[in-house]
Every structure is written in C-alpha cells, then in structure tokens.
Amino acid sequence: MPASLAPLLAVEDLRVDFPGGREQVVRGISFTVARGECLALIGESGCGKSVTLRTVVGLAGGVVNASRLEFDGADIRRFGEAQWRQIRGGRIGFVLQDALGSLDPLRTVGREIDEPLRLHKRLTRAARQARVIELLRDVGVPEPELRAAQHPYELSGGLRQRALIASAIACDPELLIADEPTTALDAVVQTQVLDLLAQLRARNTAILIVSHDLAVAARLADRVAVMESGRIVETGPTQQILRNPQHPYTRSLIAAAATVHAHDKIVVSTAARAPAEIEIEVRGVSKSFKGPDGQLRSAVANASLALRAGQTLGIVGSSGSGKTTLTRIILGLEQADAGEVLFQGRPWQTLSSADRRAARRRVQVVFQDPLSSFDPRYTVESVLGEALAVAGYKNAPQRRARAIELLELVRLGEEHLKRRPLELSGGQRQRVAIARALAPNPAVLVCDEPVSALDVSVQAQILDLLREIKQKLNIACLFISHDLGVIRRMSDEVVVMNQGEIVESGKAETIFSAPRHEYTKLLLEAIPVLDVSAVAAA
Amino acid sequence: MKHLKYLAWRLAAGAFVLWATATIIFVAINLTPGDPAITVLGSPEALPTPAVLALIRSEYGFNEPMHTQYFHYLLRLLHGNFGESYRLHAPVAHLIGQQIGASAKLILGAIPLALGVALVLAVSTAKRARWLTGWFDFIEVTLASIPDFILGLLLLLAFSFSLHLFPSSSTQGWTSIILPILTLALPIAARLSQVLRRELEEILEQPFIVTARTRGLSDSAVRLGHALRHALIPTLTIAGVLFAGLLSQAVVVETVFNRQGLGRLMSDSATNRDVPLVLGIALLATLVNVVVNIIIDLTYVIIDPRVEK
DSSP states (O other), X not given: OOGGGSOSEEEEEEEEEOTTOSSOSEEEXXXXXOTTOEEEEEOOTTSSHHHHHHHHTTOOOSXXXXXXXXXXXXXXXXXXXXHHHHHBTTTEEEEOSOXXXXXXXXXXXXXXXXXXXXXXXXXXXXXXXXXXXXXHHHXXXXXXXXXXXXXXXXXXXXXXXXXHHHHHSTTOXXXXXXXXXXXXXXXXXXXXXXXXXXXXXHTTOEEEEEESOHXXXXXXXXXXXXXXXXXXXXXXXXXXXXXXXXXXXXXXXXXHHHHHTOSSOOOOOSTTSOOOOEEEEEEEEEEEEEOTTSOEEEEEEEEEEEEETTOEEEEEOOTTSSHHHHHHXXXXXXXXXXXXXXXXXXXXXXXXXXXXXXXXXXXXXXXXXXXXXXXXXXXXXXXXXXXXXXXXXXXXXXHHHHHHHHHHHTTOOGGGTTOOGGGSOHHHHHHHHHHHHHTTOOSEEEEESTTTTSOHHHHXXXXXXXXXXXXXXXXXXXXXXXXXXXXXXXXXXXXXXXTTEEEEEEEHHHHHHSOOSHHHHXXXXXXXXXXXXXHHHO | OHHHHHHHHHHHHHHXXXXXXXXXXXXXXXXXXXXXXXXXXXXXXXXXXXXXXHHHHHHHTTTSOHHHHHHHHHHHXXXXXXXXXXXXXXXHHHHHHHHHHHHHHHHHHHHHHHHHHHHHHHHHHTXXXXXXXXXXXXXXXXXXXXXXXXXHHHHIIIIIIISOOSOSSOSSTTHHHHHHHHHHHHHHHHHHHHHHHHHHHHHTTSHHHHHHHHTTOOHHHIIIIIIHHHHHHHHHHHHHHHHHTHHHHHHHHHHHTTOXXXXXXXXXXXXXXXXXXXXXXXXXXXXXXXXXHHHHHHHHHHHOTTTXX
C-alpha cells in the first residue's frame, strides 16, 4: 500500500474503562480516517463517542486499551506527555461543542488563537499576530482585527464557533476533530460552519466529527459510523447508511430524525373549530437596550401577536433575533418601552401586584436546560411539591397524590418521585420540568427551546408529549425555537423574527409552503434535511 | 478613561466610609451621658484637674454649638490632628507614627507570604490524588482553626526554645520578625489555599481547560495560564476580608512575641479608654480597610475585564 493511501488515523478494538465505573464506556471499536476524508461518529448522548474522540488526543481520562492506535504510522499508545503535547494542537486540532465554554472567557479571542501558534511554531510576535488575523479572515469572521481584540462573551454564537475552529486549525493540523461543532447553533449559522469544515476537508485535512444529528453527518461526512452504548453497530459510506440502513438502531435514529423534520403534520386542524378565547395578546410592543457603545439598539420593534387557548404559536428566529426579549415581556419579566401585553384581556401593567402574582401562576415556563433550573439537592417529589404548595395544595398527602397524577400525565411513574435531577436522563428531566409547569393548572405554557438540548429520538417523544398535553388540557402554548423542523411540527401559527422585527406571521402551513419574506426563505433553505423519501423507501 | 472613572468612584466611596467612621465616633463621644470632656479622658477615675478639663473643653470646643463642634472636628481630622493622649502625654498622630513602622513590617511581610504559600499549595495540589489533597486539607483546617496565640506559642516552643533558631522576643534584627510573620501568615495562607484549591478544582473541569490541553499546553501551563486567573477572583474576595483583619491579629501576635507595634498601643488605648488614641487607631483601621478594598477592586478589573461592565 503506498504511503499516501495508508490511513492517517487507525483505531482497532479500542476499549476505554473508567475506574469505579460500572461498565466499559467504549467496548472494542475500530475505524480509520484517511487524509482528506471525513468520518462521522453518530449516536445519542452517553454512547461513548466523546470519549473516543478524547482518546485520540490522549485526554480520555480513563484506562485505554487497543490492539492498534496509530496516528500517521506512529503508535500513540506509547506516547509520553511530551510527544502528546507536540501533536495536540500541532498535528491534531480539536473543536469542542460549546464555543462559549470552550474559549477562556478571560482572554481575548486573538490570544486564544495565538496560543497554539506560540506553542508549535517558531514565529515572531508580529508574524503570529498577522497569522491570527489571517485565520479569522479564513474562517469567515468579518472585521478580524476588531474581533481578535474582543472577548468570547462579546461575540455571537456563530462567530465564537468560528474563532474556536480558527484556534484548532491555527497550525494547519492534518486531522481536525470536532465534537458536536454545530449543536448550539441555529440553522443559518450551522450551514456556514459546515461549509467551512467542508472547505478544510477539500484542503486535504482529515475530519473526525461527532454528532447526534444525522442531517449534519449527511451534509459533511464521506463515511458514517453509528455508535450505540460503546460499540459501532454499523459503518459505511454516508449515502448507503442513510438510504439502506441495516442495523435496527440506525433505522430508529433515521426514523426519529425524519419525524422531527417531517413535512406532514398529524395535528388536528383548528381551523374548523370556532375561534378559541384569546389568552395572551401582544399589542405593538417595543423594547430597546443600551449597547456597549451607549447607543440604543432595538431588541423588539412593534411586535403584535395573539395566543389562543388550545393553540400553539411558534416563534422562530436566529439567536439575537429578539425571541428571548419578546418572551420575557410576555411573561411580564421585562417592561416594554411601548405597547402592552394583555393576559386574559387585562394588561399586565394595570394589575395590582397580588393579581399579577396570581396571573403569573397561570402562565408557566419550560426551559431548555432543566438541569440548571432544578436545585440538584431536590428530589422530584420536592420539586413538584414546591410548585403544588404555591398552587394551593395545602397538605402533604394531597400534594403527593397530585404529584403522582402529574407524573403519569408526562408518562413517568411513582418510582421517579424519590430521584434527584442528576439521577434522571435528559428526557426524564424535561418531563419533570413539564410536570412542574403543569402543577398550578396553567392557562398558558411557554416552552423556550424545550428540546434543543436533547437527543433526536428523545426530542420526538417530548414533542409528542407536549402536543398530547396541549390537546388534553386545552392549554395555549407559546413555543420558542431556532429549529424550524421542531416549530413546523408543533405550531398552528408561526411568527418569524429577525433583528427584533416580526417579518412574517400566519398559519404554519402557509409559511412553510409559501414563505413570502426573504429571511424566512433563507431560514427554510438552511435546514439540513434528510432525504426522507429515500428513508421511507428503504 | 473608563479605568480612571472607576478608580475615582472607588476613591469617593472610600472617602465616604472614612467620613462615616469619623461621624459615628463623634456621635458616640457626644451622646455618652455625662461630661464629654470626662469621656474624652476615659472615665471619672482619671481624676482630671480642672485645668486639664478646661483645656479639653476649649480644644474640642464643647462650649460651642454642636454643628460648629462637628465642623471643627472634621477640619482637625483633615489636618491630621487626632488630638492628644492625656495618659501618654503626646499627640496621637505622633504615637501612631512611632509604632506604625514595626506593625507595617509585620503585616507587609505576612501578606506576600500568605499569598505565596496559598498559591503554591493550591496550584500544586488541586485535582491530584485523593490522599494528597486529603492530607493538605487536614493541615489547612488545623492551621486555620488554631487560635493565633497558640500557634505563636507552638512556633516559639519549636523554633526558639528547642531548636534555638530564632529569638523568642525582641524587635531587633531580621531574625526576630520571622516567627511573628509566620504566626500571622500561616492561618491566612491555609484559608486562602482551601478556597483557591476548591475554585481551581471547579475551573479545571471546564471545557475551555480541555480545549487548552488539546492545543498541547503542559499541565502547569494550563494551571497557571488558564485556571489560576479564574480561581483568583473569589479567592481575592476572601483575601480582602482576611487582610483587613490583619491589624487586629497583629495585636495578639505582638503581645505573644512581646514586640513593639500598633497592637500594643491599640490594646493599651482600649483598656485605658484613651478616647483620642482609640479615635486615631479606629480611623487608621478604617483607612487600611478602605485601601485594601480599593486595591482588591482594582485587581478584579485587571483579572476580569467583565467586572467594569
């Protein structure tokens, strides 16, 4: 075999144990990555894919065994710390999932990108500085001189992710490893980042990417390896796997992804019914914030919408589009500069503080990350008990009975009462969050990115659950997401926001089949769509 | 420009605290029942002669209306005139000036030592083997909980009486200051090290630390270059509180080691109710507190650019 065709990275029968852990995290996997090739490891959280990636740079933190572990022909099992430090950052670049957390918040972006250059290249300070600017420009960051001097928190999510990629590719690595590089990004930015990675691959950089999102893999990877609980269950060329999956687990992943992004909805049409009572009405609401330069920036401009009982209104837009501010105004957590919000016909502002507290109980929220909104020391019973006590359930047996009812409503059982947040899976936690929100019998349920942090198959379950609950309890539901697939699946009406303005609103079907505004069209084009027809045919 | 504005604001706040302290002392002197001139002297047992009482009355202006008194009082403080200690027959400013050098040496020696020991201990032991951190934790808890005078006595027993390495009591020569500095610094170092290590252990779990390692940084570079800066922020908050308390701890240490210094002056003034001296020392302690806090606040800005916003 000629040297150029030998794989850059070769892994055979890799096993990773954590001392004290109950079972092996990685249980004998094998794969190779050639130069200029992209391999995607696909699987749900906890399947061992991130540990596999870290093993390749010697940072797994557990006990690593493998019959072969080679990078460019060198046996990395025998590497000492000094050898590892040479290839880390120099020949292998690594991009972690969350760019905000993965860049040192106290350093400027430029200094972070400079670090690998300082470690691996013998360049003068001036040459390094020039290279940092060049890198930022290469990854598509506008005004690179300005951005290099800024801190991560001053950059948008997309720019941060690009800066992180720039720091990983600073020394022209032969292999780029990316752990969920686009999970935290909205569709438009996701497309840009995937294009950037594709350009790198075209320059002969090998890419090993981990994702739970099949659509992302389909867009970038030459080959796919599907992982389930520490094993690779299926591997092959991307198109072959997507069109003709052999393993049942792969099929279930594809089916789940396809339902989340399904075009046909199974919602009972609300058009035939008489118009339901309006629960929340927003009239001409505007809000501006003072920017760092002292200038007023409009976060929400002249927004109006109406939310009816038994209906779901989806608000969609990229990060920074004003979704969050509008939601906070609707919840009465933020004062609008102009306009008003009416809850069941009465404006928030005119309510007395006692009435406002009572009204607030009738509007409940489910957040993106239930782990950080639960007290880790509380059991599920105390989480629900607290919400029920506020809702007027005075004695403990009553609260307990109602808590079990609520758990049944979200398809959990009595046995979950004694668990603490860390003992629950992501999906179970989100179910508990929904149960808590339902405790005071709300008229309105606000769901702020409720499934963004979940695996695809779990996403589908939670979305089904929310739809079922909405119909059973005839609740009005305000659904905020950057994911158009999710919005499309859930909403009766949709509001599209861009830079603080509602650019388009109306029936969900109309907006998705015939978008009028340029921005809506852009959003729709950016969704990574799986070839569903091919899947269905398979 | 932004830095200057921040500094000006902090200085103004510090001046306000000093003024408030002075005012509280003024109110306390004037609200104490009985002759305020007697209060200034300590108590009736001081048996002042009428001449002394008259002198005090004219100096403090007790015959004048209250607001004039208050105005003159602040004016005198601004000129650095804290009055005269009638026990020691000398101006307060002069007395403090005589003793401040010895205490300052002690405190200024203890602060860098405490910081240095805490940094080395915490950075080198954070997230290491459980048994190692366990041992250090035990030592730190012990050091932090021993009262200062017992620690001082133990150090004396070990290094002075048994090993004869350092003199047991004296203010002469550099060797005499080592044990007092250690007595002052070690408990603070232990407390700071505990906070710093806990913070470091949390920071070392962060994704940006993993990112730094994937760039090929060595372990010590990751600890010193990335993690330490984050961990310093909460540690400094504790350090500010601990450093501000050093003056009162110096009292104990100076007594145990029989050293000259403000500590002795402070305890004497309190037991003798020497009001002008108490006033002078109280204002000095406030000033130390204000200065330490301003330094800490400015350090935050250097460490974390987000603080100013």
